[in-house]
Structure formats: C-alpha cells, structure tokens
Amino acid sequence: MSEEKQQVSRRQFLNYTLTGVGGFMAAGLLAPMLRMAIDPVLQPPSEGEFVNVGLAVEDITTTPQRVDWKIKQVDGWYESEPGRTAWVYKDDNGDIIALSPICTHLGCVVSWEGSEDHPNQFFCPCHDGRYTKDGVNVKGTPPLAPLPTFEQKVENGMLYLGKAIPRKGA
Amino acid sequence: MLQKIYDWIDERIDITPIWRDIADHEVPEHVNPAHHFSAFVYCFGGLTFFVVVIQILSGMFLTMYYVPDIENAWKSVYYLQTEVAHGQIVRGMHHWGASVVIVMLLLHTLRVFFQGAYKKPRELNWMVGVLIFFVMLGLGFTGYLLPWDNKAYFATQVGLEMAEQVPVIGGELKALLAGDEEIVGAQTLTRFFAIHVFFLPGALFALMAIHFVLIRRQGISGPL
Ligand code: HEM
Ligand code: FES
Numbered sequence: 362m363s364e365e366k367q368q369v370s371r372r373q374f375l376n377y378t379l380t381g382v383g384g385f386m387a388a389g390l391l392a393p394m395l396r397m398a399i400d401p402v403l404q405p406p407s408e409g410e411f412v413n414v415g416l417a418v419e420d421i422t423t424t425p426q427r428v429d430w431k432i433k434q435v436d437g438w439y440e441s442e443p444g445r446t447a448w449v450y451k452d453d454n455g456d457i458i459a460l461s462p463i464c465t466h467l468g469c470v471v472s473w474e475g476s477e478d479h480p481n482q483f484f485c486p487c488h489d490g491r492y493t494k495d496g497v498n499v500k501g502t503p504p505l506a507p508l509p510t511f512e513q514k515v516e517n518g519m520l521y522l523g524k525a526i527p528r529k530g531a
Numbered sequence: 532m533l534q535k536i537y538d539w540i541d542e543r544i545d546i547t548p549i550w551r552d553i554a555d556h557e558v559p560e561h562v563n564p565a566h567h568f569s570a571f572v573y574c575f576g577g578l579t580f581f582v583v584v585i586q587i588l589s590g591m592f593l594t595m596y597y598v599p600d601i602e603n604a605w606k607s608v609y610y611l612q613t614e615v616a617h618g619q620i621v622r623g624m625h626h627w628g629a630s631v632v633i634v635m636l637l638l639h640t641l642r643v644f645f646q647g648a649y650k651k652p653r654e655l656n657w658m659v660g661v662l663i664f665f666v667m668l669g670l671g672f673t674g675y676l677l678p679w680d681n682k683a684y685f686a687t688q689v690g691l692e693m694a695e696q697v698p699v700i701g702g703e704l705k706a707l708l709a710g711d712e713e714i715v716g717a718q719t720l721t722r723f724f725a726i727h728v729f730f731l732p733g734a735l736f737a738l739m740a741i742h743f744v745l746i747r748r749q750g751i752s753g754p755l
Binding site: 397 | 609
C-alpha cells in the first residue's frame with residue numbers, strides 16, 4: 362500500500378453502506394429461518410430406554426430366537442409405539458446376546474437360518490448377505506460390518522433391551 | 532474464481548446487459564426521499580414487495596413442520612412454536628407479516644389514488660394492482676385456517692357463510708371452497724392449504740411480474 366491517503370469515493374462509500382445494511386437485514390431475516398430448518402441436526406442423540414421385551418432369561422436357549430416388542434416413540438408432534446425386533450440367544454459362556462436384525466449392507470431385515478442353503482447363519486434375502494451366529498458378517502457377502510447388538514440388562518429374571526449399538530466393520 | 536465463472540457464462544450468453552438494465556436505472560429525482568422528503572410515499576410499493584418476500588420465505592420454512600391434516604395441524608403448529616428453536620420467531624414473522632403486508636398495500640394504493648397515478652396510460656396497472664389486492668386477501672383468508680384452532684375454524688365458518696350469500700351460485704361456491712357441502716373439516720383444510728401455498732402464491736408471482744414490467748415500460752408517474 363502506498364503512503365498516500367486512501368480516498369474512498371462517494372460511490373464506494375455508498376456501495377459499502379448499502380451492501381452492509383442490506384446484508385445485515387438479509388441476515389436478520391434469514392437467520393431464524395435457517396436456525397429453525399437445521400434444528401433437527403442440532404438435537405442431542407436420544408437416550409435409549411430399556412424396555413421389558415417379555416422374555417424370561419430362563420427361556421433363552423443357545424439357538425437364536427426372534428423377539429418382538431414395542432417402544433414408546435415421540436416423533437415431533439406424533440407419539441406412537443413402533444415395534445422392535447431382536448435375535449436373542451445365550452453364547453457358549455452363557456452370556457445373553459441380542460442382535461439387531463437390520464442388515465449392515467443396506468438395511469433389509471435378516472433372519473436366523475433365513476436360507477436353507479446356509480444353516481447356522483443369519484441370512485439377508487436382499488443381496489444374499491450372511492452373518493455367523495455371533496453376528497459377524499461373512500467375508501465375500503455384501504455387508505461390511507457385524508450386526509449391531511442391543512444394550513441389555515436383566516431384572517427379576519426378565520430381559521430388558523435398549524438401543525442397538527453398531528459394531529466396527531471387520 | 533467467481534469472476535471467472537461469471538466471465539465464462541457472460542462470454543457465451545451475454546448476461547451483463549440484463550442486470551445492468553436494472554442496476555443502472557436511475558431513481559427519478561421526484562421519487563427520491565433524499566431530494567424531497569415527502570417522496571417517502573413512493574416507498575410503500577417496495578415495502579409491500581419486501582414484506583411479500585418475508586411471507587414467502589417464512590412460509591416456505593413453516594411448511595417444513597406444518598401438516599395440513601385436522602388431526603395434526605394444530606399439534607404441528609404447537610410443536611414448531613414451542614419446541615423448535617426460533618420456530619416462534621419464524622411463525623411470528625409470518626403471522627405479523629400477513630397484517631403488515633395488507634397495511635403496506637393499502638398505503639401504496641392510497642398514494643397511487645391521491646396522486647392520480649392510475650390515470651391514462653396506467654389504468655392497466657391499477658387493474659393488476661386490484662387483482663394483487665384480492666390475491667392477498669385470499670392468502671390471508673386461507674392462511675388463517677391453517678393453525679386449525681378455534682379462532683381459525685370459526686373465522687373460516689363465517690367466511691364460507693359469506694361466500695354462500697352470493698346470489699344463485701352461493702351454495703356451489705361454498706362447497707367448492709370448503710370441499711364439502713356442510714362440513715368444514717378435513718377436506719377444507721387440505722384445500723385451503725393447497726390454495727394458500729401453491730395456487731395463490733403462483734398467481735401472486737405472475738401478477739407482480741406484470742406489475743413490475745408495466746412500471747418499467749411506463750415509468751413512474753411524474754411529479755404532481
Ligand atoms: C403474501 C403472502 C402470504 C400471506 C398474506 C399469508 C398469510 C398467512 C396467515 C394470515 C396465516 C395464519 C398465521 C397465524 O395465524 O399464525 C398463514 C399461515 C401459514 N402460511 Fe401463509 N401467507 C402468505 C404466503 C405464504 C406462502 C408463500 C407459504 C408457503 C410456501 C405460506 C405457508 C403458510 C403455512 C405453512 C402456514 C401455517 C403455519 C401457521 O399457521 O403459522 N404462506 N399465512
Ligand atoms: S441389504 Fe442385506 S445384503 Fe444388501
């Protein structure tokens with residue numbers, strides 16, 4: 362920059378002022394609308410509540426069984442009780458495993474021994490995705506991550522399930 | 532970067548004259564409040580347009596949460612008003628803007644009337660203006676029902692009775708507006724919603740475009 366005094370012409374001054382005032386007004390108008398639009402993105406993640414799924418621990422075997430239950434859901438102004446599903450069994454250590462049936466490929470629903478050709482595995486009919494009993498995806502089939510596991514706790518001998526927690530891909 | 536994109540487009544389709552035509556158009560001295568303060572009366576047309584822009588923008592964002600269904604309309608408005616950040620402000624803008632826009636429109640009309648600016652050759656633009664006025668009243672009437680509270684319901688009831696008073700076709704007119712001969716309900720709400728957010732804004736855009744093109748062709752009427 363030169364040492365000389367920088368002249369701001371009348372035209373420049375008016376341009377800056379108009380742009381400034383206009384920008385300020387436009388921002389004031391648009392800010393509340395944009396904030397309202399992005400509100401869903403800024404919500405804290407919902408806490409999963411544990412729900413009694415109606416299955417006694419003593420009834421859980423080493424073969425995965427399908428469990429269906431309902432959760433309470435508040436969706437904006439709409440309250441409903443959508444269903445949830447899990448495949449539940451006891452592993453060799455006697456620990457309870459509750460797997461989400463939502464395929465980690467593109468979200469279809471898997472079932473235990475869903476294909477006669479693949480006994481002892483979870484099978485997804487959409488693109489022949491497969492998982493071993495522990496929910497780990499079989500290499501060479503479309504899914505890239507194991508089935509999510511539900512958070513769980515046992516109270517008075519009954520199984521309670523919470524949120525399905527995704528597991529890292531193999 | 533931006534300059535380059537602009538140049539690339541301009542080189543091909545010559546867009547500069549289009550916006551230059553608007554940007555270089557001088558504000559005549561007699562309508563410039565910097566010269567004669569009383570010229571502020573010429574601002575009301577622009578202010579009406581400004582509030583219409585607010586209505587359209589805030590309306591578009593309200594539609595992200597609003598549902599035109601009698602079970603959920605009130606709940607969705609209540610939700611966006613109480614739970615959504617800034618929802619109260621955006622609804623407030625639309626709610627108060629709906630009144631302010633009518634006030635501005637009337638002030639603009641008064642100016643045109645008392646200055647005799649509607650006289651030849653500008654009669655056509657006066658007529659377009661009257662149509663804009665009716666469209667705006669229609670927007671106010673149909674929008675008022677949307678929150679589906681008691682005030683909305685009974686105001687619409689009254690408005691529909693008024694339509695019914697029209698000689699000969701009154702009954703049909705009411706059924707056409709309400710979507711049912713007797714009930715003010717589910718079908719009324721969906722109709723009013725469609726009219727409010729699609730039909731009338733579409734008509735409003737077309738009329739405003741004609742209004743502005745006519746102003747540019749005819750110029751603003753001269754000093755008194
Ligand atoms: C000059 C233009 C407009 C006027 C005068 C107007 C007027 C109104 C009025 C009076 C209400 C009732 C508000 C209340 O009682 O709180 C309303 C509600 C509504 N308007 Fe408009 N409106 C205009 C344009 C639009 C446009 C372009 C859209 C959408 C694209 C829109 C979408 C809505 C919605 C979704 C509601 C329901 C939400 C609420 O009640 O707050 N409006 N409008
Ligand atoms: S969605 Fe399950 S394999 Fe594609």
